[in-house]
Amino acid sequence: DTVLTQSPATLSLSPGERATLSCRASQSVSSYLAWYQQKPGQAPRLLIYDASNRATGIAARFSGSGSGTDFTLTISSLEPEDFAVYYCQQRDNWPFTFGPGTKVDIK
């Protein structure tokens, strides 16, 4: 299986700050990496797919980059509603796999 490692596990930031989340794959996933946001008690929400494509309705402050094994999700200026858990997920290799998540919490 393709193992996804996310860092850091927890990111403590203040509203308005920039968040940089990392996802590393154990083997190349080309550009087939997505990012999801999950808030407590809610289903995940697709933010970014295929490394850098924002999903429908996602704010421009969310951006993704990377290819191969190293990927980054950037939130340019944190809004109060952005404090949540973020998961990366690859679809290049069967089975599809998710990373363990990065929790972005309020400093």
Add this chain to the structure above:
Amino acid sequence: EVQLVQSGAEVKKPGESLKISCKASGYSFTNFWIAWVRQMPGKGLEWMGIISPVDSDTRYNPSFQGQVTISADKSISTAYLHWSSLKASDTAMYYCARSPSMIRGVFDYWGQGTLVTVSS
């Protein structure tokens, strides 16, 4: 409006069977795959499997192969996740999610989740 509406929470005993559902609306059911994702209490997301409703082509995560059965009924735009014999370790939230055929494996819409509790 795209919606995936899942069946309600279940409380079952070990060894019992269970089928939960995911009813789709607001789009052409047969043009998208449906995946199932498990989230154990306080844990992350695990992809279980995916089905194409048009022909029932199904792929399983080997970790779940033989433990669950994924099916779909295109006549009523509904996908299912079935256990023949539940274990306590099946206690989790289960989500269905839609996946566009052209970008299979991207989950763009999610159901609200079905909480399954297995306890004696």
